[in-house]
Amino acid sequence: MSEISRSPAQSWAAAGSPRPIVIIGGGSIVADAHLPAYRMAGLPVVGLFDLDTERTAKVAAEWGITPFASLDEAIATENAVFDLALPPVAHRGVIEKLPEGAPALLQKPMGRDLAEATAILKAAREKKLTAAVNFQLRFSPMMLAIHDLYTSGALGEIVDVELHANIMTPWHLWPFLKGMERVEILLHSIHYLDLMRHFLGDPRGIHAKTLGHPETTVSQSRTSAILDYPEPVRAVMSVNHNHDFGPKFQDCYFRFEGTKGVAITTLGVNLDYPKGVPDELWFCEKGGDWEEIPLSGTWFPHAFIGVMNNLQRFIAGEDDTLLTSVEDAWNTMALVEAAYESSARPATPIKEKP
Template identity: 35%
Template sequence: MSAAPAGATGPTGIELWGPVADAVDLRVPVEHRVPIAVVGAGAIVDVAHLPAYRAAGLEVVGIHDIDATRAEDVARRHGIDRVYGSLDEVLADERVQVIDVAVVATAQPDIVRAAVAAGKHLLCQKPFAPDVTTAEELRDLAEAAGVRVAVNQQLRFDEGIAVARAVAEAGWIGEPTALTVHVDIATDFGAWPWLLTSDRLEIAYHSIHYLDAIRSILGDPTSAYCAAGRRPGQAPAAETRTMTTLRFPSGASAGLHVNHENLGGDARAEFRLDGSEGSVRGELGMLLDYPHGRPDTVELFSRVVPTDGWVPFPVTRRWIPDAFAGPMKGLLRWIATGEPAPTSAADNVGTLRLVEALYASIASGRAEDVDR
């Protein structure tokens, strides 16, 4: 492990992290808050969306799910006044300016089309669409109607990832050269029965988080390579282990090693961003004790600041539920100010193109160009 240059006595604690703390703030200004309705009452809405919105001071006025009993139960426990009997009722509610859509990718496009026609702004679940062509259609439809559509790629706003991005943008690690993610865990995909029979799994529904976060730091890659596999006897039909390499125009690279079939109990969930003048490293605590989770850890070594060795950031939030306020905050700011959300539909098409390039690489056995 590298040490700071001899004699370095750089700032520590709040003195160091003040500017970065401002950059990762998830509070939503009062003037940006508008009434929200939720379509979908699954577990992630229950444990992440609604707690995050409540903590951010946002008003959820109603919820709808095709399972009315489930919707009523979630509404009761979260103090939501109205349970809509249909999507049409949601769209007809004049109070609602934003709809948070939390359904499977195949069901989402029709909801988006109907909501755009009704003039409702949208935060959509990831993946935004089952394929790039459909995503581009929905993006264009919303833009033509003047409707704001963002995607719930919330790992960008996880405190550890947000700190790493802010540090890179501040120039504290010099020119970014490599970003690595290593996740070695045991995941019970039986919690999502529909995933067990899906022909796509790890990349489309899990590593899509890391791919989007990497894009938020390094931009769009030019090429991508992925090898995927399964553990004999596993329950899911699709890939549960992937090894991915990305190359960027700057010469930087990214590597992802993700395994959901760890039988040994020695879980890892680590990320590291290296630059010409330093590094940021940490753990994604949520994955080490899912679904309860732990706080992230984040540390900085910098010859720019400079730091005296590795200096920890005082993490106070978790990926679930806290980071879920991030995509909604970006959408609400977009509606209020015209500044596009970081996870806008237009941006998210880039994440979906990367997903498609990785599946193409798995099929071809070689690196694939990433459409831009």
């Protein structure tokens, strides 16, 4: 392999003078990913606010940060970046209270449907916010490495992209999901659709089917989708969260196949969730041998460093592009909406024998 194939970039450049971070929301994702990532990267978190005062106090004490007594107190922090680690239904109300022109990072998804995403986009525009959505899979070490392989020319022209997941997801860890109309694509596979957009651009359309399972309490836990790109690109996604037959044949991988090379990566956090297994990245040049590229970190929590650094660097003028801006994220939400609309339509019937 060439040198760039052996050592592709796996991290986003650090912000030179990062602003203080104020976290709004104190759910499990904050303690499991946001706070460990920011501490690892030396990004300064000054405090946290959650409607649950006990949770606010507990998380703040564990991480040595200020427990804000109210949202108004939290957003009064000067020169802050606001990390909205909130359920999608809460984003718009908080955005409307942020200081005009403030930078903000919104937890994905950007609303529960496209109508909410549009309302959030308009609210962010009206407040003149510099706002991004936390589609952090783009910033994971494995995906930064694959993107570097792609932009360097090592993959050649991408012609085939596949996400395949045959896993057992413990939905009971999120009791609030029970009764939600939309679950699997909106809260899980949205990452994969966003990543395909990141590499391939916006598709012309999507064919999708999402459905539940007799042994799960959430509305959907299995999805198949084909993204419609101009030839020669084929992009597909197959997700089954109900493979409850032990770890032997569970898998979760992305394959990016080009005219010159192919990269396959394991998304380890989805195997034996939430403990997970290590991510892996393998690369093969046409005519060569498969070689493993050592990874410098994992999706959780390392990817959360990159998405915050991109926002911090963008507001400081160090990055030219805000990779997951609300403007770009709206397009991912439009793709999600199209997937649900496709799933709701009847399939083309097979002709009856004459």
